[in-house]
Amino acid sequence: MRSLSLSNLLRHHKHTAFGHDDSHLPRQVIEVAIDDSEDTHELPARKRRGRAQSTAGTIKGVIRRASLSLKGMVHVHRRPSVTAEPSDLNQQLPNGRPTSAHHTWNRLRHAAPFRRSRSVYGLNGTEDGLYEQQQLDHQMPIPAMGDEPPYIPMNTGAAAKASVALQNEYYNRQAMHTQWLQSASEDSNDRESGIGIVVTEPFMESGVSDDGSMLGQDSNISRIDFIKELPSELAIHVLAYLDAAALAKASVVSRHWNEVVRNQHIWRESCLREMTTTYATSEPVQPGAGLGIPEIAPSKNWRQIYRAKAELAQKWKEGKACPMYLNGHTDSIYCLQFDEYKIVSGSRDKTIRIWDMQTLECRLVIGPPEVVNAPNVLEDAEGNPTHYVNLSDSYKAAPSKPQVASFAEHHKASILCLQYDDEIMVTGSSDSTCIVYDVRNGYRPIRRLTHHTAAVLDLAFDDKHIVTCSKDISICVWDRATGALLRQLRGHTGPVNAVQMRGNTIVSCSGDFRVKLWNIDTGRNIREFVGHTKGLACSQFSEDGRYVASAGNDKVIRIWDANTGECVREMRAHDNLVRSLHIDSVSGRLISGSYDTDIKVWDMETGRQLLYFPRWHASWVLSAKSDYRRIVSTGQDPKILIMDFGADVENIEMLKSANTGIGGIRL
Template identity: 60%
Template sequence: MTLKGLGGTSYPPRDDAKKERGIRGLLRKASVSIKSKTQRRHSHAVESRPSTSYSPWLNRLRGAASFNRHPVFPSDYDYESAVDSCTELMSPIPGYGDAPPIIPIGSGGAAARATAAAQNEYFVRHRQFLSADERFGDHESGIGIAMSPSESASSYPDPAISRVDFISVLPVELSIQILAHVDHVTLYNTSLVSKSWARVSRSQHVWREAFLREKSKTYAMSTPVQPGTMLGVPPTRPDNNWKELYRARQELEDNWRHGRAEPVYLNGHLDSIYCVQFDEFKIITGSRDKTIRVWDMKTYTCSLIIGPPDVVQSSSLMTAPDGTPHHYATLPDQSRQTQYNPEAVSFPIHHNKSILCLQYDENILVTGSSDSTCIVYDIKNGYQPIRRLQHHTAAVLDLAFDERYIVTCSKDVSICVWDRETGNLLKQLRGHTGPVNAVQMRGNTIVSCSGDFTVKLWNIDTGKNIREFSGHTKGLACSQFSDDSRFIASAGNDKIIRIWDANTGECLQNIAAHDNLVRSLHIDSVSGRLISGSYDQDIKVFEMETGRLLLDFPKWHSSWVLGAKSDYRRIISTGQDPKILIMDFGLNVEGIDMLESK
């Protein structure tokens, strides 16, 4: 059967074509074999040297040999003189030009195989000295090398392929899609290649994809960071300069790595500050002076004081006996920023003792006190109190809430679960034998720690203790739950921080952290950093995964550290000295405010 093409030309079928190519290959090999036999008899005379048309190639070979590039030829081989036909050849000699390689005499098939290997090695080592034409111009000679340019290209990829300027060849849209998958170092380098590469590498789409891909990664969260959630990833607005955003974030992270933080101290409280929470715009603190204070993060001013009537009406609330104002900020250059007197209010529902704990979201603030009660405030209505939660018989030491429940723990060794919407007490959990000093919740699970040396997990729905973590040798003061509920950190009077697997109960890290009681812990589930504050007056930053100490800030407080929390930019801590310490890693970063969730 034959195939006919245009004009009636007949072509053999595909199988026949293969046979023809196979026959031609056999004939070619036979001719090479015959030629090689003839040359072994007669070609060792001077006349059998390569023709002058291959002299450039030969010169390159001589140059390669002269640089001791592990030549394939034997070291005593004379490239210039003829080889005596009577001399037994002990080493294989690669062929020149059309000539086949010379096989050593008297070694049979092994010698032929050795010669083929030498020929291949020779071409691999010295092909960089040949032009593309010289590399693929010889279609007949050589054992074990490509018989055609296409076969040679498959064996030795053309290096020109890796040098294709795809920016100039492809449409801009496709080039941008390609660059959107590379890291920031590569993007910076591409801008140095040429003007056209620089133009494409400046694309906002490229930097947007790089930022959202690399800066939304998390260590212990169930999802990547969502834009606009006050975690260092701003909302995706049309006017965002994503390259500048990336630069600012990169510089901020570099400051974290090297501990370059600028301190700002906020003054105003009259006694120990037990608790603190903050976001990009405000800080809320609670103190032994019975007040709750709201601070503006931008201006470092106190905007509101909430307390009992006898406190807010006292002349000592605003100024010291010498007439100097209490409320001011000490900046990194030690200059003082004074302010006007903040608004001070008292409501019918208020605390009469120390504010020991607090938590807020966008709608409510909840505080716990030494007076054994909690108060719920409406933030959007000027922090007006909504209700009081009252059931504990001793000081409320810590609290946490979500959209369904408010959970409180007390010195009375119990945990109470309240309905957030109504304030009704749903259940009281008992199991600890000492004061319950800290509590947190994730989903329907509560983690608590106590002066009885233990950490416990509870199921909110059943009220049952589902797991206990034992290992601490003294009473515990603080515990933390990672955002994805995988890890628990705990610490206390044994000066050790333990990190637990919440699912198995295994102790993953055992960190000898401080020289005194560890009073405060905070897990940053985005970065994997663990912040600790201690009675030894130190604030430290550890790597959750390894337990490695990353940063140490000794004696930045003049007394015990009572609370320390962090976000993507700052560590804010409070202590027995009535000052709020803001350790700002982004204060000197140009454009840092672009990262905020405005």
């Protein structure tokens, strides 16, 4: 019965989460609400008039009219389903009264309000589909439903504008920030209209209008837009502590916040903080060092740089690399080094070739006169360029006809190892010698280093020393400036296949299964790593010197603690001899290449295999190195493989450092 429904309605408000209590109501009100069991809509007109006269002007009459108004509100707040036909909205009740939207609105204007609850539309849905009116201090907010007029606050025009702005703000943000939305619980779900989405509490309490003012907040709590109140310099400094995801959210808080977030200083500081951390270096990545962070300049768009860095990281994570093959060498390519602008390769064909990383053209061929002047070095029998790029099995691009150079000092056998910096390049050969070249003078030879009695298998240098190792089981330390032999290190009992430097320490590995550390100043063997069961082919220092990686014919990669000699990680990596290792100390990735023709990428921290590129070479992989964007490798087949993870990344070229050229070659 309606009187029972009204009673339940009152009792429901007594036990709601908002702590309503009916103790403040006069007992007569409660009794009338419970005892009035008659439905006044079904009484004859004369009886209704009589009852009205008998109760007019009395306290009981006032209470009865309030009770009737509350009963009417139960009918008024029942909302039709969203699938109802428009004609259903104007149907009549059994007593003949229309249920039009405007009639409902007029009745609700005089209904006694209940206390506000939190809901998107200002109404609280109950299990039986009723919508209870919410209480305000001086007005009753009822949003527009169907043809009902919208709720306009009865105060100033600014308040009305704020109310409309809040509604617009909600719909605009609903599409952009799905994380601010959640499915309604069963208790608050509007089963009749089908609405099942509500805004979470933080959003309702922190809504911001277009002009930055706070809406929908508790008037007793003082809130200040600190970004708007702070001086611009301080606001920028504060926001610079956010990462990209947080900055994206902050940019939609208000127009003022959006304008502040656009400042390039914020994006630069955020990018440098979030994107320059490293795994094993002595300091964060320095801008302009060629490691994926460009030099700092006013013209840089750091928001786009940040986005490109994030997208490139995702490409690495997914292993999405674009392969390209550089053709030109005529025999196995034993060694290479590369940067953002060039690749330098050394081959069994006795030549050194320098390639432009941007155009993928071969720019220079250095070798003996009888080789570089041979007819098949630059063109095939039909006169076509022999230097070109394979982007697929059937497509050739970037044909080039490089310059050739032959000097009095040249290698007479295979080029087995090389290294360059901005000033010099050093190559080692099967002819047992090394040659030092002047990079800035067109790679013209400066001097030859002669002391080894067998093939020079590997070399490394810094700003003071050049270190070489040989098949003659020795290591030689040379003065970089003069080429003088400083000392010869002996201790291995097999060919020394790899050598590298960090500070005043040398790491070497040999066919005698041993990895050794040497002091470059004294020549003493300071530590030895034991664990491999077959001859070793490669060893590498991390940038900060904390770790050493080694591998060889036992097909296992081991990571050693350089300070203690402990093996901290072991990866059973390949199905054949591991010929090449490269540690990317910035990202913590370890690149391995093997005689099984595979290239793999490992996580230095966990030893987990990250990426696997099977048979991207036609034969043995002899050298594989990487930077922030690419893996470049060579093998027994005379091709250079470039795996470019940044090929499809928008604005990837913004990550490059300043162009250092390719060594005095006119482009």
